[in-house]
Amino acid sequence: MNKSLIIFCSLLVFLGLAPMTLLSQTTASNYDYQEAFNPFFYTHNGNEYRSASGMPGPKYWQNAVDYKIAAKLNDQTHEIRGTVTMEYTNNSPDKLDFIWLQLDQNMFSQEGRGHQIVPLTKSRYGDAQSDFDGGYAIKSVKLGSGKDAEHLITDTRMQVFLPEPLQPNGGKTTISIDYSYIVPTYGADRTGVLKTQNGEIFAIAQWFPRVAVYDDILGWNVTPYTGPGEFYLEFGNYEVDITAPADHIVVLGGELLNPEEVYTPEQQKRLEQAKKSDKTVLIRSAEEVTQASSRPQGKKELTWKFRLEKAHDVAWASSPAFIVDGAKINLPSGNTSLALSAYPVESNGGNAWERSTEYTKASIEFYSKLLMEYPYPIAVNVAANLGGMEYPGIVFCSYKSKAAGLWGVTDHEFGHIWFPMIVGSNERFHAWMDEGFNTFINDLSTEAFNGGEYYRPLGDANRLAQALTRPDLEPVMSTPQSMQERNIGTLAYRKPGFGLTLLRNEILGPERFDRAFRTYLERWAYKHPTPDDFFRTMENVAGENLNWFWRGWFKYNWRFDQGIVMVIPEASDANGQGIITIENFEKLPMPVVVDITTESGKVHRVKLPVEIWERNNKWTFKAPTNEKIVAVQLDPDKVYPDHNPDNNRWEAPVK
Template sequence: MYMKVRITFLLVLALLATSPLNAQEGNDSTVQEAFLPYETGPGTSYRSASGAPGEAYWQNSADYEMDVRLHPEEHKVTNSVTIYYTNNSPRALEFIWLKLDQNLFDKESWGAKLTPHTGSRFGNRNFDGGITIDDITVRQAGEGYEPETRSMGTNMKVDLKDPLSAKGGEVTLRIDYSFVIPDYGSDRLGRLETKKGMIYEVAQWYPRVAVYDDVQGWNIRPYLGAGEFYMDYGSFDYQITAPSDYVVVASGALQNPQEVLTPGQQARWEKAQNSDERVYIISPEEVGTEASRPRHSKRLTWKYSIENARDIAWAASRAFIWDAARINLPGEDQSLAMSVYPVESAGDTAWSRSTEYVKGSIEFYSDYLKKYPYPTAVNVAGTVGGMEYPGIVFCSWKATEAGLWGVTDHEFGHIWFPMIVGSNEREHAWMDEGFNTFINRLSTQHFNEGEYYRETDARVLNDWLNSEDHESIMTAPDQIQPGNLGAVAYNKPAVGLHMLRNSILGREAFDEAFNEYLDRWAYKHPTPDDFFNTMENVSGRELDWFWRGWFEKTWTMDQAVDSVRYVEGDPSQGALISISNNDKLVMPVVMKITQENGQTEVIELPVQVWHRGDHWTTQYPSTSKIRRVEMDPRREFPDVNPANNVWSSEK
């Protein structure tokens, strides 16, 4: 026996269709809607119809300076933040909207009131506290003043005395505020008590300027928990003052290691930057000892900076083991992988391998996609199950083995989507979670020769696709039904991208288009249409049927083999194989044909066989009787009714 693959192109099908024996059957199609043009809107000077930014594309920017203090005795953070905001839009702005995500944790917040009585991963768990603003000052055209403000949930409107001029107008805001770190902050931040002390993870924690863009103007969708964030890019220079026995890790480069590390730790820090093996900055035996921290004052100030980032986050504890290793990047560049975790999380099946995981993940994505852009990559063990920010991620302190690899790889995959490609997570969770879940599978297959890789196929979601719970990928995250977020935002879009890469476009065409999308929209704000149009224009394939059927609708796929007969009843003159598409979702056709003489062949037909209807008959050049025909033998497509995929002469 032998197997070969033959691709039957549309041109060949058109020629075959001239014969009555191969004419497409039936006009009562259920699939015609799939092939209607998918309207993505006309191009503008800001966004071209090809999916690329237009010649007049613009976006605003915000740079931040901060002076932060951690008060562990009160679990409190105080901060004085200065925001330098630039209006690059073609319109003057009469006001500015700020995001105050910490207000989610006020008991009167919308998020608290919308938490189901049964509780929720993103709900407010009986904590009362939001941002307390002590002072806000605007400086504009050399004049400082206290603005009129109005709060609306997790947003605050700041009225300007004079409109902020278009195409380069600048304004400065200074805000003094405080908040209490909740015990559990909607799986974004929180605090964890360990044997050696409290671990604080602090995120979505400072007033941030909302995005003003060419799509919606001010993006003011509130923070309710499930939707993450959408921010402009800028630089951050900030300092965090904490008790001297605390270690503080944060987004970006540590600017003053000589002030916050002992001489021995500084030497280990330098060694780690040139080592592919883990180097302890603070070993398990050193945690909590007098010698582990500089003691020249009661408090130490850690200074950090990061460029071209959407956000920053940080963590602090006296309980941290701290290790690090070099990340090798393309072009002989490098970054530094670091992990901080309590003694409870140490071990060769747990967080003692974290830095290895960080290094492996980032090196893969830097080769497959785009070079990692930040000087450090920090993995923090704490109460947060898994959350990402530029240069730093939070993962569960309980995670081990495949679970720890999976969450580490996933959170660092987010550096590319949405930290580099700055999509709107409040509206389109699939543009970061789905893309990231897709690349995670590739990374896991690559890491340590597939140590944690488990083969799956496109039918993994069949039960959900067939259920009443099935929702559209395009559903906004805060509207997705409870228990559905993983399927809607993560797994269904990831399965779709795998189909697109492996079975529709092919790996070479897909990778070229996918990387072009990343290059076009790096540090910019794409919409779904920008992604769809880029993939089509670069690959050279019309995919309206795919975007509609898989992303927009909740259609399902059911291909079937209906019958096999022979030309003039003679197998040596060819077999006539009739197939059908019984649901509205269309996909290409892959058939494995086995003859009685033992010859086995896989043939592929393009999705256009369903252009005119839901039945098709194709002529196969058989030389003996057909023993078996199987649709989708490699389980490449989400056929929800595989029972009718096989025709057998024995039946």
């Protein structure tokens, strides 16, 4: 027992209070309240670009780029040939002498850094033994004038040098690139080719040179693509023409402009029915997949024309094997969108992909009410050889998924429309700002779907703490590239997701949390927030200093352990009350919830704010009853991540 507790106990005995029970204390406290509540959490003040309140500042800016892309798929060689023309707008206050582009496909060349760092053990991001040698073949790079542009390619980045500096505050330039590449069979779980009995499914992403972000945080964001860190891109509009074999159906996350040229008359009719139906409508059935009449006749190739607005990427899929079905998505404004699913016969039946459109519709309708209205005219779910990957208006999910697994991956990938497709955070650095936020909202959506058909509560947070705060974990605020691959699921998804649940349900309460969370989304829709912008918005809108929480749960991997160290179950004075002393043993503080059971069987719940730990390692308080105490339970609902619950309970000795 430490000295201060000995003195306190002696005083109680001297005053004649009733006998006490001391719990053994074998571990010294690691808690330091000055460290936990250090006021200097933020490392910079607000400025004209980003307000100290967490909102964009009065001079916030971001650059923009519009794309026109024409590409052709050769399904025999797996080659894509294309031309991309990008009109880039420099809204920054800086003159730009060059523009950086992302060439993500270069990761899949033998010389690509992403390929070279894949371990010999199994990895989501590649196979070190693979002899596939991919990457872009760049035929030409031209400026708007038609002149060749000086450029330099380094791994997954291209630097295009401008003959004259691009002027700030609205200066524009145009770059056109002719390119080709071979689609990898398994492209780091982001893109790939799946063989099915009726032909291959091409899931096409990261398929054209894209402009890197220039922002007020780092200037040019030129972190190479190596697999774990996903994307950080500028917003703009897309016009896309995809030429594919005539027996293919092409789907893309944008508006199809020429359905009369690429669908049969019957399929066009069914497509229009789907746009008006709350029930799933088959546009191309499993039986029709092998029927030549289910595709327009007389041509070897067809060109599909699409438009997508206010997005920071575009992806598509193509296959002769697709069953296609769809249904109407009802949006809060009264507008509608179209849920569309494309999958092979292998994925059809047995509570599998025939429910994909139902899941897509339910997920998007839920988030449109909870957060912000879905912005795209279509939402496409494609069965592919990927575990799950999201792009604006389209997602790729495993063709093997069914039942709860298919609901879960569909709901998760479409949840990404809000984070990071609408709120464009930097996924290369802050994976938790899209994966963790999305994991959090997925729990709410799953509870609501179909009366909780697939809902499983998070359960005992004490048990979760064993995994979420393991001492060998990196902090949540690490880049995904600097996490052990086995830890990414915990650090990017589960731990930040649970952290937001904890913040909502136990620390702020749903009303304050929900208002602050929606405010963050509204402030940063189609913009580029940083972690500080999120933290500051939550604090300012909710009216709470949360630096202790951000510091312990996100910045550091602090553990949490509250324990009962002393109970005086009764006092000698008839009007007296029992006394309880608790201690914070680990670095992370939390509010206190304790249930006190008296000999009559009544349970009294006491809640104490986190501020009791601002200048104390221990806290002593009176029980709200003059009955004799027979049991005390900390965290009775097991909602806090207490990794050592053994010291959470006290019971009176049996006489």
